[in-house]
Amino acid sequence: MTATPQSVGLVRAQRAEFDEPLALQGGAVIPRYELVYETYGTLNASHSNAILICHALSGNHHVAGFHTHEDKYPGWWDNMVGPGKPIDTDRFFVVGVNNLGGCHGSTGPSSINPETGRQWGSQFPVVVVNDWVQAQARLADRLGIERWAAVIGGSLGGMQALRWTVTFPHRLRHCICIASSPRLSAQNIAFNDVARNAILTDPDFHGGDYYAHGVAPKRGLKLARMLGHITYLSDAGLGGKFGRTLKSGGYQFSYGTEFEIESYLRYQGDRFADVFDANTYLLMTKALDYFDPARHFGGSLSAALSATSAQFLVASFNSDWRFAPERSQELVKALLAANKQVAYAEIDSVHGHDAFLMTDEAYVRLMHSYLNRVAKEVGV
Amino acid sequence: MTATPQSVGLVRAQRAEFDEPLALQGGAVIPRYELVYETYGTLNASHSNAILICHALSGNHHVAGFHTHEDKYPGWWDNMVGPGKPIDTDRFFVVGVNNLGGCHGSTGPSSINPETGRQWGSQFPVVVVNDWVQAQARLADRLGIERWAAVIGGSLGGMQALRWTVTFPHRLRHCICIASSPRLSAQNIAFNDVARNAILTDPDFHGGDYYAHGVAPKRGLKLARMLGHITYLSDAGLGGKFGRTLKSGGYQFSYGTEFEIESYLRYQGDRFADVFDANTYLLMTKALDYFDPARHFGGSLSAALSATSAQFLVASFNSDWRFAPERSQELVKALLAANKQVAYAEIDSVHGHDAFLMTDEAYVRLMHSYLNRVAKEVGV
Numbered sequence: 001m002t003a004t005p006q007s008v009g010l011v012r013a014q015r016a017e018f019d020e021p022l023a024l025q026g027g028a029v030i031p032r033y034e035l036v037y038e039t040y041g042t043l044n045a046s047h048s049n050a051i052l053i054c055h056a057l058s059g060n061h062h063v064a065g066f067h068t069h070e071d072k073y074p075g076w077w078d079n080m081v082g083p084g085k086p087i088d089t090d091r092f093f094v095v096g097v098n099n100l101g102g103c104h105g106s107t108g109p110s111s112i113n114p115e116t117g118r119q120w121g122s123q124f125p126v127v128v129v130n131d132w133v134q135a136q137a138r139l140a141d142r143l144g145i146e147r148w149a150a151v152i153g154g155s156l157g158g159m160q161a162l163r164w165t166v167t168f169p170h171r172l173r174h175c176i177c178i179a180s181s182p183r184l185s186a187q188n189i190a191f192n193d194v195a196r197n198a199i200l201t202d203p204d205f206h207g208g209d210y211y212a213h214g215v216a217p218k219r220g221l222k223l224a225r226m227l228g229h230i231t232y233l234s235d236a237g238l239g240g241k242f243g244r245t246l247k248s249g250g251y252q253f254s255y256g257t258e259f260e261i262e263s264y265l266r267y268q269g270d271r272f273a274d275v276f277d278a279n280t281y282l283l284m285t286k287a288l289d290y291f292d293p294a295r296h297f298g299g300s301l302s303a304a305l306s307a308t309s310a311q312f313l314v315a316s317f318n319s320d321w322r323f324a325p326e327r328s329q330e331l332v333k334a335l336l337a338a339n340k341q342v343a344y345a346e347i348d349s350v351h352g353h354d355a356f357l358m359t360d361e362a363y364v365r366l367m368h369s370y371l372n373r374v375a376k377e378v379g380v
Numbered sequence: 381m382t383a384t385p386q387s388v389g390l391v392r393a394q395r396a397e398f399d400e401p402l403a404l405q406g407g408a409v410i411p412r413y414e415l416v417y418e419t420y421g422t423l424n425a426s427h428s429n430a431i432l433i434c435h436a437l438s439g440n441h442h443v444a445g446f447h448t449h450e451d452k453y454p455g456w457w458d459n460m461v462g463p464g465k466p467i468d469t470d471r472f473f474v475v476g477v478n479n480l481g482g483c484h485g486s487t488g489p490s491s492i493n494p495e496t497g498r499q500w501g502s503q504f505p506v507v508v509v510n511d512w513v514q515a516q517a518r519l520a521d522r523l524g525i526e527r528w529a530a531v532i533g534g535s536l537g538g539m540q541a542l543r544w545t546v547t548f549p550h551r552l553r554h555c556i557c558i559a560s561s562p563r564l565s566a567q568n569i570a571f572n573d574v575a576r577n578a579i580l581t582d583p584d585f586h587g588g589d590y591y592a593h594g595v596a597p598k599r600g601l602k603l604a605r606m607l608g609h610i611t612y613l614s615d616a617g618l619g620g621k622f623g624r625t626l627k628s629g630g631y632q633f634s635y636g637t638e639f640e641i642e643s644y645l646r647y648q649g650d651r652f653a654d655v656f657d658a659n660t661y662l663l664m665t666k667a668l669d670y671f672d673p674a675r676h677f678g679g680s681l682s683a684a685l686s687a688t689s690a691q692f693l694v695a696s697f698n699s700d701w702r703f704a705p706e707r708s709q710e711l712v713k714a715l716l717a718a719n720k721q722v723a724y725a726e727i728d729s730v731h732g733h734d735a736f737l738m739t740d741e742a743y744v745r746l747m748h749s750y751l752n753r754v755a756k757e758v759g760v
Contacts, residue, residue, distance in 0.1 A: 025633075026631070026633030027633065028633075125633065126633040126634065126635075183624065184624070185615055185618070185619050185624075186615075186618035186619050186621070186622040186623055186624065186639070186641040187610060187613075187615040187618045187619070189624070189639050189641050189642065190606075190610045190618065190641050190642070190645055191610060193606070193639075193641070193642040193645060193646070194603060194606045194607050194610070194645070196635060197602070197603055197606065197646070197649075198578065198603055200635060201599040201602075201603070203583055219581040222577070222581075223574060223577055223578055223581070223603065226570075226573070226574045226577065227574050227607065230567060230570045230571060230574070233567075235565055235566075235567040238565070238566035238567045238570065239565050239566050239567070241566070242566040243566055244563065244564070244565075244566065244569070244672065251406070251670055253405075253406030253407065253408075253505065253506040253666075254506065255506075255576060255580060255662055255666070258669075259566070259569050259573075259669070261566040261569050261570050261573070262569065262570070262573040265570055265573060265574070266573070266577070269577075282635055286635070289638075289639070290631055292624065321701075
């Protein structure tokens with residue numbers, strides 16, 4: 001732990017149990033579930049200063065700070081959330097929650113199914129973005145938050161923020177949707193399907209019930225992560241960081257790890273496969289594929305957004321080819337067509353899709369200034 | 381077989397045996413080997429009208445025509461090679477050859493190693509583009525071809541054409557290098573490494589000696605092909621062809637094949653894994669990674685090309701993001717800096733990298749007109 005004056009410091013995860021069944025969009029019902037979450041900052045008397053942070057594919061509730069003094073790294077968005085930071089915990093009450101189906105403490109495939117006494121595994125239902133939003137709303141109820149000052153997310157997190165505006169138009173003032181997309185393209189789905197196939201065809205997958213076999217489909221999950229990782233970065237970014245640099249002086253003429261980029265990717269893949277649950281990965285990619293708010297509005301995104309009442313900040317990064325600026329622009333155009341208030345920024349960055357987790361100066365300034373405005377609006 | 385007047389019709393593969401050992405760049409020596417090849421058209425009296433077609437990752441010697449009347453599909457470049465076609469077999473003597481290490485008849489990992497009497501498997505050495513060029517040159521000797529009218533290739537095939545100009549500057553008049561690159565980027569290598577990892581970690585791989593076990597790492601090879609396939613196509617091309625179309629009317633909330641793009645990719649992957657050899661796939665991706673003619677010239681591509689004497693046609697496709705136009709432009713700039721004759725075309729196409737196998741009108745016209753010029757130059 002290297003806490004700075006701008007760190008929220010030591011934080012503790014909390015649990016909320018929900019005994020009311022949750023009917024999922026896919027038809028299944030989760031009889032009861034738990035969500036693990038963290039909060040930073042203080043909820044003001046009028047409960048107007050709450051911000052929800054929605055996580056992306058591999059994220060979780062641990063957004064900022066450290067769990068122990070021994071932690072090497074802080075939460076995944078510590079560079080954006082803390083005292084004096086853009087999402088300023090001196091002003092806002094910030095909530096991070098691990099989504100339903102996750103593998104960081106909330107009820108998911110690796111949790112015990114109360115009806116069988118065994119881990120859910122293949123029996124855990126497929127969830128969609130709107131299911132998460134429903135579950136998050138119940139957590140908001142529990143915390144006494146009637147209306148979020150803002151719901152914020154990048155990538156899959158941005159889809160949740162967007163979905164909040166459709167499902168609960170009056171429960172958020174601002175939607176901040178970063179490096180996201182109103183729906184995946186065929187190419188996006190194709191990459192997800194390769195990742196899923198890597199997991200599904202791993203002999204250690206056992207139809208999703210690998211827990212009972214004491215194994216995990218780590219080979220498949222590693223491949224999925226390696227592939228995902230490439231799509232999170234830009235060609236230029238990878239070129240600048242790794243180029244064609246070799247680990248040793250010359251070609252080895254073998255199939256071992258040879259280029260620095262291979263070494264990096266394999267390491268990232270192994271590390272991820274050791275800590276993440278493959279069933280959760282499958283479920284997250286499916287939620288991405290299914291997200292398409294226009295679907296029940298004859299394909300019209302502006303019709304889908306017509307009943308929203310939030311103000312929108314949409315941001316994209318010019319080197320992001322996974323969710324390219326065009327996808328954000330599509331959202332902005334639909335919002336404008338629906339006469340909504342929207343600010344849009346396309347930010348110069350070499351970091352590709354991952355830029356939403358980085359600190360390119362223009363990005364940090366944008367978030368600072370927009371959230372400053374939100375703070376003033378809610379009187380903090 | 382649906383032969384048209386423009387088809388070379390029924391063709392027969394031929395074999396050439398080479399008993400002189402071939403010393404490979406990686407240090408290994410292939411004691412003797414066979415190459416399988418096809419020829420179309422007639423070699424003229426002065427042997428000036430021969431064209432070599434170099435194949436890409438999954439290609440082979442069967443470039444045009446049909447092997448039997450029952451063949452459903454012709455050779456892989458039948459749309460470009462035949463009577464009256466751009467690579468006109470009424471004028472040119474066209475040679476297609478399966479590269480060393482291939483799995484379509486030439487000596488490769490699945491061939492019998494004469495020293496052991498068993499299939500090479502893991503003992504087959506890693507080959508590089510220049511090794512292929514050396515082997516192709518011996519075939520040229522055998523066929524009595526001192527100087528090719530042109531060496532032509534797309535993608536990895538273009539790298540071979542380019543390498544010919546460096547290794548044997550006086551043995552080709554023209555180099556036609558399509559949708560290729562003078563060296564892979566970190567992103568290119570990264571994708572190849574995921575593909576290799578899929579194969580290498582497949583439990584049926586057995587360290588490359590799966591033949592002896594009566595199995596094949598088909599799961600891994602399928603994943604590799606699915607991933608490769610995505611990178612051969614453009615985002616817009618996939619969007620136009622598949623979009624978000626579902627196989628059935630609605631979401632299934634399961635991990636089965638659901639979107640049309642998934643069905644297409646999985647089918648392509650399965651089909652490929654049934655007919656292609658995983659060891660050859662590994663070897664081909666490694667040849668791609670290693671290709672870097674500038675490497676022994678202090679990183680200067682123009683220095684590497686300074687001794688070439690061929691005329692160059694370099695072509696790229698605007699939607700190709702695997703080997704983007706910038707990579708071809710890099711080659712063109714180096715050729716210009718080295719005072720070489722080069723024509724360059726960037727062709728509008730929605731087909732991405734695969735466009736080099738397609739028949740976009742501007743592409744066909746370009747090839748027609750350039751090869752017409754080559755024909756006149758060699759007097760056919």
